[in-house]
Amino acid sequence: MPNYERPRERFIAYGPESLNTYELLAIILRVGSHNESVVELSRRLINHLANLNELRNMTLAELLAFKGIGNAKAITILSAIELGKRVLQNVDEKIQVSSPKIVYDLIGYDLKDLKQEVLVALYLDLKTNLIVKKEIFRGSLNQSLVHPREIFKYAVKYSAYQIILVHNHPSGDPYPSKQDLEMTKAIEKAGKMLQIFLLDHIIIGQKNYISINAFEEKKQLNSF
Numbered sequence: 001m002p003n004y005e006r007p008r009e010r011f012i013a014y015g016p017e018s019l020n021t022y023e024l025l026a027i028i029l030r031v032g033s034h035n036e037s038v039v040e041l042s043r044r045l046i047n048h049l050a051n052l053n054e055l056r057n058m059t060l061a062e063l064l065a066f067k068g069i070g071n072a073k074a075i076t077i078l079s080a081i082e083l084g085k086r087v088l089q090n091v092d093e094k095i096q097v098s099s100p101k102i103v104y105d106l107i108g109y110d111l112k113d114l115k116q117e118v119l120v121a122l123y124l125d126l127k128t129n130l131i132v133k134k135e136i137f138r139g140s141l142n143q144s145l146v147h148p149r150e151i152f153k154y155a156v157k158y159s160a161y162q163i164i165l166v167h168n169h170p171s172g173d174p175y176p177s178k179q180d181l182e183m184t185k186a187i188e189k190a191g192k193m194l195q196i197f198l199l200d201h202i203i204i205g206q207k208n209y210i211s212i213n214a215f216e217e218k219k220q221l222n223s224f
Contacts, residue, residue: 021052022042023039028080045069056081096127100200108204112205116139117137117168121166122164122165125159131158137150148191152194167204181212184198
């Protein structure tokens with residue numbers, strides 16, 4: 001098949017709207033068999049159906065019964081269909097970040113073994129559902145290097161109501177430093193001005209973590 005007739009090349013040149021349904025399926029399946037190209041296989045499968053609803057409702061066993069479709073191709077087709085359903089239905093798989101432990105479970109394993117400090121911001125809605133997480137800074141963390149605008153620009157972009165900061169200590173000890181506390185206060189102050197609230201700042205160590213909110217509350221109790 002000449003390059004200009006191949007589905008991937010036509011996709012790049014003219015966009016997905018220019019492709020036939022069997023050509024889109026051929027891109028998903030990627031390869032055919034020894035006796036049949038992927039385009040021929042895809043055309044034969046589509047022509048076998050009365051309409052596309054049949055493809056959407058086919059089971060794994062039904063796809064496997066079709067000549068040329070094995071486990072890998074059948075699973076690929078059904079996965080693509082399921083993904084399409086979720087996109088169209090706008091299935092919202094929300095993660096509610098309601099405690100420091102959930103923060104650790106969400107991101108702690110990615111940070112605890114790093115050899116340099118990394119600051120990540122979790123952007124949340126009013127009900128503490130996660131909107132998005134972003135890496136803000138990588139290096140030696142202190143108030144002068146981490147500017148509030150780098151944190152709050154994403155909060156504005158994603159209409160976040162509140163933020164949780166997370167960073168690691170390569171030493172393995174999550175005990176907050178003076179710089180950690182100063183930076184937290186600076187971000188908290190800036191957030192109040194923007195009415196975007198800093199919910200907490202979690203420090204990840206090698207084996208555990210510390211919430212600066214909990215740390216400050218404990219320090220205040222011990223001062224009485």
